[in-house]
Amino acid sequence: MKNNKSIAVKARQKKITPIKTEKMKSKGSKKVLKQKLSKSPSKVTTTPIVTVQKKIKYMTPSKVVTETLVTACLNALEKLTTLSNKKNTIFGDETQIFMEIRCIKILKSKGNVRFTLPNSTMASSGEVCLITPDLKKGKKVDHDPTVDHWEEILRKAGVTAVKTVLPMRQLRIEYDQYELKRRLLTQHDFIMVDTRVLNHVSHVLGKMFFKKHNMLIPVKINEKKDIKKNIDVGLRTVMLRLSEGQTSTILVGNTAMQQSLINENILAIVRQLKEKFPGGENNIRSLSIKLPLSLSIPLYLTLRPSGSVKTIKIKKTKPKNYKDYEDELTTHIGCTVRVAPDGTVHLKRKLNQSDASDIEDQESSENEDGEDKKDQE
Numbered sequence: 001m002k003n004n005k006s007i008a009v010k011a012r013q014k015k016i017t018p019i020k021t022e023k024m025k026s027k028g029s030k031k032v033l034k035q036k037l038s039k040s041p042s043k044v045t046t047t048p049i050v051t052v053q054k055k056i057k058y059m060t061p062s063k064v065v066t067e068t069l070v071t072a073c074l075n076a077l078e079k080l081t082t083l084s085n086k087k088n089t090i091f092g093d094e095t096q097i098f099m100e101i102r103c104i105k106i107l108k109s110k111g112n113v114r115f116t117l118p119n120s121t122m123a124s125s126g127e128v129c130l131i132t133p134d135l136k137k138g139k140k141v142d143h144d145p146t147v148d149h150w151e152e153i154l155r156k157a158g159v160t161a162v163k164t165v166l167p168m169r170q171l172r173i174e175y176d177q178y179e180l181k182r183r184l185l186t187q188h189d190f191i192m193v194d195t196r197v198l199n200h201v202s203h204v205l206g207k208m209f210f211k212k213h214n215m216l217i218p219v220k221i222n223e224k225k226d227i228k229k230n231i232d233v234g235l236r237t238v239m240l241r242l243s244e245g246q247t248s249t250i251l252v253g254n255t256a257m258q259q260s261l262i263n264e265n266i267l268a269i270v271r272q273l274k275e276k277f278p279g280g281e282n283n284i285r286s287l288s289i290k291l292p293l294s295l296s297i298p299l300y301l302t303l304r305p306s307g308s309v310k311t312i313k314i315k316k317t318k319p320k321n322y323k324d325y326e327d328e329l330t331t332h333i334g335c336t337v338r339v340a341p342d343g344t345v346h347l348k349r350k351l352n353q354s355d356a357s358d359i360e361d362q363e364s365s366e367n368e369d370g371e372d373k374k375d376q377e
Contacts, residue, residue, distance in 0.1 A: 060281040061300045065270045070263050073289055073297045081294060094123040094256040096213075098249045099269060100296050101277070102285045105309050106246050113240040113276050114218075117268050119261040120235045121253050122214065126189030127163045128235070130154075132221065133197045134169050143170040157227040161235060164188070168197050172204060181205055190214045192234045194221045210241055213251040238269075242278070252289065266299075283309050 077097075122128070135146045146167040154162055175181050184191075185208065193201050195218045202209075202216060209215045219234035221227060240250045250269065253262040266289070274281050282304065288296035326338040329347075338346045 058282075058302050058304045060274075061270050061284055061287055062274060062281060064300050065267070065287065067263060067267065069299065070266050071259065073299055074259055074262060076297050077289060077291070077294070080297070081291065094125070094254045095291055096121075096254050097252045097262060098213075098290055098292070099252050099266060099299075100247055100249050100286075100288045100290055101240075101273075102247045102287075103277075103279065104283050104285045104304060104306050105279060107242055107244060107278060110244060111242045111278075113242060113278075115238045115240060115250065115269055115272055115276065116233060117236045117238055117265045119253070119257070119265055121238060121251050121257075121265070122161075122190050122235055123254050124256060126214075127187065128161050128190045128192065129164045129166055129184075129188040130162045130219075130221075130231075131166045131168065131171060131191065131193045131197065131201055133194055134167050137169075141169065143167045143173075153223060153227065159228050159231050161231065162192075168200060171201065175205075181208070185209060185212065185215070190217070190235070192217050192219045192231070194219060213239065213241075213249075240277075246285075255291075279309055 130150070132146065132150050134141070134143065135149060146169075147165050150165045150167075154165070175184055184205075191209070191214070193216050198216070198218050205216070217234055217237050217239060219237075220230055222230070238251050240248060242248055252265050252269065270287070273284065277284065284300070285302060285304075286298060287300040288298045290296040324338050324340050326336055329335045329337050332347075332349075334349065336348045338348065340346075
């Protein structure tokens with residue numbers, strides 16, 4: 001004990017620091033760590049990361065489909081048909097070329113949209129039929145004078161495309177069977193109808209004429225105006241038959257036409273889709289061209305979500321003299337009926353509780369009077 005005290009006294013005199021052991025070092029490091037932890041903040045603040053989604057701009061067909069793209073697709077369609085074993089070679093045979101339009105939101109009703117093209121889609125060997133109204137109406141009236149009348153008018157106007165003139169009475173009498181209607185469909189490649197008898201012709205011929213693209217095309221024929229101009233516009237008119245499905249096809253041309261003419265027709269249809277297609281260009285999912293028995297070559301495709309497109313309703317134009325007639329019904333008390341020109345009938349009931357009770361009292365009194373009369377007899 002004396003030796004230890006003497007060593008500590010000598011170390012103080014000589015100012016010599018004592019040697020630290022391992023236990024002393026570990027205690028000192030723990031104190032340093034405690035001091036560092038005490039200086040660090042008690043709560044750690046984290047800033048939230050906000051992700052900003054960029055708005056995607058979807059291109060419309062009028063901006064994407066160009067002349068160079070259309071020519072490239074037509075060249076690809078030509079190579080596709082030449083590689084196949086089938087006989088229909090593009091730009092050598094007169095086979096029809098279609099544009100396939102696929103929509104985003106499906107239409108809930110049917111309709112027809114009219115497109116006017118810069119070039120006619122009719123084949124060189126095609127025959128044109130013109131259905132006209134009758135000069136005199138009646139069952140026993142002969143239709144030959146009406147045929148001669150319209151043929152003379154077309155001859156004076158210089159119209160050479162129309163081969164046959166078919167009056168409305170002749171259509172009803174001679175084409176009343178299904179086989180005869182089918183023969184009329186196969187004999188003519190292009191059937192134009194005067195707008196005055198268009199509804200009657202569609203009811204007589206039926207729905208099989210709406211499946212072909214060059215059938216029942218409306219034309220305004222007026223004797224006082226330029227008939228040749230109206231018929232030329234009719235030959236360049238194409239109908240888009242809108243069904244309840246997602247895809248619809250429209251005629252663009254035939255393989256015997258020059259490539260530049262087909263190119264002009266395709267670009268003209270793409271320009272008119274913005275105004276005439278239901279829902280506009282935003283409702284178009286894809287555009288492609290194809291032959292009747294070939295694969296489709298895409299022109300345009302978009303990934304636009306269906307939520308960005310509004311609900312679609314086809315606007316149907318009504319004629320000037322379109323009026324609904326409404327009147328009371330004598331067979332149903334307190335009811336009114338409204339009849340439209342197309343034949344649709346709408347029944348309305350306007351009855352209050354007091355009126356209904358009065359009607360029931362009248363009916364019960366009438367029944368009692370009838371029973372009293374029977375008992376007296």
